[in-house]
Amino acid sequence: MEKVPIITKEDLIDQMNTKLSVIPGVNLNFSQPIMDNVEEAVSGVKGSICLKIFGDSLNYMEGKLNECYNVLKNVKGIEDLGVMHNIGLPELDINLDQHKMALYGVQAAQANAVIRDPSNAKLSV
Secondary structure: OOOOOOOOHHHHHHHHHHHHOOOOOOOOOOOOHHHHHHHHHHHOOOOOOOOOOOOOOHHHHHHHHHHHHHHHOOOOOOOOOOOOOOOOOOOOOOOOOHHHHHHOOOOHHHHHHHHHOHHHOOOOO
């Protein structure tokens, strides 16, 4: 039986980083699946510590993200720092004005049907 060389986790990660870093656009992160699942369930992201940036301007949030990344990459003890661009799904917040709808004879169910599927809207003037 061939003897397998003993390698530390850190050395293995270094070797994998070296080999895989040639792939453009890839953000590498090596960890243990069970620990990741628990951390993701708690924080909503993959990683033991995370920073979430919220806002309604993608340009502003991207700028803040870069600022934070540039600070955090120089903090002693932080290893495997990564950025996850996850804007999620855009949302519309629609508040129906019951009084104005009543003036036009529109029921809430009709308005909600149009909101759910605008392509099936039937306009009558």
